[in-house]
Amino acid sequence: MILIVVPRRVEKVRRPSDVTDSIIMTYRVLLRGSEEVLSAEDLTRPQFQALRYIAEKGATPMKGISDKMFVTPANITGIIDRLEAKGLVKRATRHGDRRAVIVELTTKGAAVQERVSSKYKEFIQNALKVFTTEEQKMLRDLLLKLQEGMS
Numbered sequence: 001m002i003l004i005v006v007p008r009r010v011e012k013v014r015r016p017s018d019v020t021d022s023i024i025m026t027y028r029v030l031l032r033g034s035e036e037v038l039s040a041e042d043l044t045r046p047q048f049q050a051l052r053y054i055a056e057k058g059a060t061p062m063k064g065i066s067d068k069m070f071v072t073p074a075n076i077t078g079i080i081d082r083l084e085a086k087g088l089v090k091r092a093t094r095h096g097d098r099r100a101v102i103v104e105l106t107t108k109g110a111a112v113q114e115r116v117s118s119k120y121k122e123f124i125q126n127a128l129k130v131f132t133t134e135e136q137k138m139l140r141d142l143l144l145k146l147q148e149g150m151s
Helices: 016-039 046-057 060-068 073-085 107-128 133-150
Strands: 088-096 097-104
Touching: 016 046, 016 107, 046 060, 046 073, 046 088, 046 107, 060 073, 060 097, 073 088, 073 107, 097 107
Parallel strands: none
Antiparallel strands: 088 097
């Protein structure tokens, strides 16, 4: 179980950077906690993102994974190489097109992906339990509004 204690300060917001500083610190705490979950399974965040995407889509072309993760084909090749070396994915070529490499989870990969997803979900639920359901919805809506305002 991951326990991260963050001092609680309720202060008046004096300047906009107070808000951004709070967002950045929250992101860092979430990042640290998620890295602990992933490192327990010897995974990096990009490796887990690829596993999760393949689990959602099934056998997937490497180009699709690359596009979804916003990384170059060379980067996704390295990520898949490492996942394959761990026995978590396997590659195959598409019938009739040897250039299209399809990636799918192995039985071991599916088990690891499920286990890590479950631990990550538990970590997030523990982090969010300080909020009521209504506050969680409000937080989500406010963050989406911020994202829209910034794009």
